[in-house]
Amino acid sequence: MTDYSDDDILKMIFENNDSELLMKVIVEKYHFRIYNHVRSILISHEDANDVTQDIFIKVWKEIYKFRGDSKLFSWMYRIATNESINFIRKNKKHSVLIRESTENYLLSRLTADTNINGSKLQIELQKAIAKLPEKQRHIFNMRYFEELKFKDIAEILGITEGGVKSSYHFAEKKIKDQFKVD
Structure with missing residues (x-):
């Protein structure tokens, strides 16, 4: 086609x-x-x-x-x-x-x-992502794995670009903290 x-x-x-x-x-x-x-x-x-x-x-x-x-x-x-x-x-x-x-x-x-x-590290990352609040989980996945721009994520979710950036950075911090604990 x-x-x-x-x-x-x-x-x-x-x-x-x-x-x-x-x-x-x-x-x-x-x-x-x-x-x-x-x-x-x-x-x-x-x-x-x-x-x-x-x-x-x-x-x-x-x-x-x-x-x-x-x-x-x-x-x-x-x-x-x-x-x-x-x-x-x-x-x-x-x-x-x-x-x-x-x-x-x-x-x-x-x-x-x-x-x-996946590797043990990939599975642990997925477990850490699963522990995020719903909104942060979606934003993290769209930005990190799907490599969408903050602007596009904001458009998709109907929220401000600043809100997306904030949620992403909180999610990123929680995941990093999770790896420090484990």
């Missing part, structure tokens, strides 16, 4: 072109990045696959509502972030009876996922 630019994709959206071709182009262009973002939030490969499919279904249903106020990628990232958070909240509700926190939920997914085969 031809490599479509973001401008080509926006043109396809606003001209109401063939939605099947449009979705093929969007999935081909963004699947890897969206999956990695979701995986950084959910940790589990299987959960990330399921949620990523749900995200592209939602994008397909909502694509013609996209107004172009932000980058298409930012709009999709926001959907991916929200769907991932909703997935965690929904699955956490099933474990409320045993009072499992988000941190414990993520740690259990980390140890249960057979697709995680």
